[in-house]
Amino acid sequence: MNPSAFTSNQLNDVERGALKYRNRAMQSVYWRGVRACEAGDSVEMSPYSDRRDHRGHITFALAFARAWKDGWLTAARASTPEGGSDG
Numbered sequence: 001m002n003p004s005a006f007t008s009n010q011l012n013d014v015e016r017g018a019l020k021y022r023n024r025a026m027q028s029v030y031w032r033g034v035r036a037c038e039a040g041d042s043v044e045m046s047p048y049s050d051r052r053d054h055r056g057h058i059t060f061a062l063a064f065a066r067a068w069k070d071g072w073l074t075a076a077r078a079s080t081p082e083g084g085s086d087g
Contacts, residue, residue: 017074026067033071037079043072 014034021027029048036045048065052058 014074014078017070020070021067026063029064029067030071033068033073034075036068037072037075041072043069043076046072 018027018030021030046065046068048061048068050065051061
């Protein structure tokens with residue numbers, strides 16, 4: 001799947017998903033998830049793991065994992081015939 005395979009409404013859905021993240025680093029991670037979906041990678045192949053600090057509290061890595069998965073899922077929805085803003 002490549003970006004030219006999207007209809008204009010579907011591409012806008014993917015772009016709108018990135019706008020949720022105001023931090024440029026988070027937007028970059030979101031787009032990495034989109035590209036991973038386009039490359040055919042599995043959603044479980046996220047390069048961002050749930051890391052905990054020495055006290056067991058979550059770290060910023062969980063936010064990266066969520067943004068990556070969000071990008072992946074948004075691209076997957078947009079690539080399906082019933083996906084996009086119409087579905």
